[in-house]
Amino acid sequence: MLVWITLLLLLFIFQAATILICEYKRPAKSIAWLSILFIFPIIGFFMYYFIARDYARRKKVHANNSDNANNSTLQSVLYNDSIDAKKGEDSSFLLGEERLRDWLRQVPHSPITGMNRVDVLTNADVTYEAMLEAIGKAQDHIHFEFYTIRDDAIGRRFQDALIAKAKAGVAVRVIYDGVGSHALSKAYITSLKRAGIAVEPFLKPLIAFFEKRLNYRNHRKIVVVDGLVGFVGGINIGNEYVGGNPKLGFWRDTHVMLHGDAVYDLQRTFLKDWFFVSGESLGEKRYYPAHSEQEPSFVQVISSGPDARWDAIQEMYFAGLIAAKKRIWITTPYFIPDPSITMALKSAAISGVDVRIILPFKADSAIVQYASKSYLKELLQVGVRFYLYRKGFIHAKVIIVDEIMSTVGTANVDMRSFFSNFELNAVMFDRHVISRLESDFLMDLEDCTEVTLTEFELRSPGEKRKERIARLLSPLF
Template sequence: MMWLTLALGLFIFQIATILLLEFRNPAKAVAWLSVLFVLPIIGFIMYYFLAKKYTRRKQMRRKERRVIAEIRRALWHKARKAGPGDAVRRCDIYGEHRLLGLLNNIPGSPIMACNSVEIYSDGESTYEAILAAMEQARSFIHVEYYIVRDDEIGKKFQQLMMRKAAEGVPVRLLYDGVGSYKLSGRYVKELKRAGVEVYGFLPPLIAFFDKRLNYRNHRKIVVVDGTVGFLGGINIGDEYLGADPALGYWRDTHIRLGGDSVYYLQHTFATDWVFASGKTLLDPMYLPEHECMGEETVQLIASGPDAPWYAVQEVFFGAMTAARSRIYITTPYFIPDPSIAMALKTAAVSGVDVRIILPGVPDARIIHWASMSYVHELMQAGVRFYQYQKGFVHAKTLIIDRLLATVGTANMDMRSFFSNFEIMAVLYDRDTIARLERDFMTDMRNSKEILLSEFERRSKYERAKELAARLLAPLF
């Protein structure tokens, strides 16, 4: 009898601990309590190692704050200091004072004029552009990815990085420790022997014992010579070229940037690099002088659990509430937090044309079930959902009227909002927004609409899977 009392007391202690620590996030508390009820003790151990709020050691924080402040001072002297009005005067966002006020007040993310933007819609064109830019490098190459694979395209990147290092070009590679857990040690050793600096961001073992395994660097960044930069949804792996037979053709969106926006892409890489390696990148060569490279208006927004507020989520929410005619979203994973779900429902009920493209063939079933659990309630409000049929859609784009569009690494899910290190570009020029809208319409023609009448006829088994996945959704 005594052991039953002790077991009950221990269980109550675990429940109370979760409720106490997660009282500000009821959805997350319910998710962890569900895990705890299914896996007593084991669930609490998982919570202890995976759910700790992201913090940094005070010593590291001081060092990084000093380094980041120095980088920002250098940026301030190099970047053209066009006022907010000057940068957006010819864009439709100029008349949206409330939304523009939000965007202008995101710390460390100024709206910049004088940029060039080129959009790629698949892996083949993206890799061709990135490799060509790296081939032309003369000063440095900085590469940062969530996933790097030791496969055919991975070897192309490896060989090119090794060759450029042999030419005397400083080359640095930063990969996520969990996202690239399959990356072979031989691949990394060969790079290091050739003179490439390589570091993993929070390697699994270190992250586990430091209780930060849940926080991943999901960014995809390439900076060449400080004048050309790339970001978007494409990692380094053959599946992005359609080599995965289960997923087939891989539809994604990536962009090439030129101009002052590349300074801020380099700033993001430099802050991640000092965290992973302890080494600073303060040499003026990393922020070279350059001429105006275009007339496009761009804003880069980096977000992560170390920031004082969740910039990506704030921008998505603010943009959605400002929409008057259309909200077009493409995302491989759709697990919105309550504020985003409410913004979409309110927009649809108000007459805004809200359309969301999801994969028809999912790459992660439990996340797909969780996504489907949100579809029914949003369709009832008038949101239209489509499932991509041509292959696997991995693009991460948002289009709001003719006001703005976003391209980046963040999915429309709670992991991207609150746990991952992400980066995205907010694009304001009409031609760029129109190009992304054309891509969206093409994807919609290659998709099948989910009809409410048919969706409501799904089996009880499907509903049960969605319900179970929905309970755990805040953890994905």
């Protein structure tokens, strides 16, 4: 008996040591997995091995992340049209914020582009109509990538639109995430393929499980039409985004439509993902056509994922937060910040910056909501103001910093978006765009109730226990 106990103890120590060694860069994640291992000694390590091992260590990922696909064409077209190559230094760009500007310019393969038109699209009904209109005008190609595509009324509207363009001779390519679109029917996919549309999943759940990548999801939402118009933001394809979920009701979200230089970066990201899922390298100049936009609106498209050396979106968020002098306004459905973002928010609030964060009152995940609430007290104590959106479910991912920058995209303010998911954000510096996002934020505040520290302290002991447990596991959400 003593021998068996000793062997089991050694096995447990080996498992714990493996997690600590593999996750040494992220102590919070280590603690979360060690907690699971302690509760489920063998099963916990099995879960870790198949779900959470470091994505970037896999040879296949390094090969597919090499940027060899369409790199030469991209460099000659995208970077030569960027603000740095086209106009040189522009004294009006981030004037007085040289530190932030210089950091943003260091983000790999993410030039700050100068000739763009940006349209903010509030909620899915407006966004869907704009997307369908652009798809209907396509002449050469449509690139369509979403985390979730539903086989429902909304999904079939896009299905019909894509099939119609494919039959008209337009090249259509579709990427869907295997986990996020796990309920997408085979009939839906088959109908697309029969029309000549190239459809690829970003890791089917079963394949992802055995390749130990189940925890890594392509959370991007990209539409690019003819290389001239692009869309990015928080909205997927499904009825719930137009209020079709009876539990959540009205769905509040934000997307942006881009014309101009920034579309090249959306295109680059899609084609890189397409190379990963299909092995097909597409680098022809037809995918980066010349455009006629002359509006001097600065936009930077930043992608991030577990295959990259930079946690680019997390670092962009951090750089923006520490640059704030007057305000930081955030809307996010999931709020599980890592220690650096937490400290940046605390420091800003303590120094007198107006820090306001809108979160959903209704949640689509109870455990994530408990985890989010576990961060509120320490931030409320230093002056961060939280608001709960009560009109329905708020899913927008928006950050506004002073009058100098704003970002809209797919990344939440949570550790899954920062370190596990493949994400994509547009960072915008135009004051007209910032003003429009500011108006939406103020409109949303009217449908919120503010969380006060006094009221928050009145939570029941049971609620507090749930929050502590969820906080412990929050790095995994």
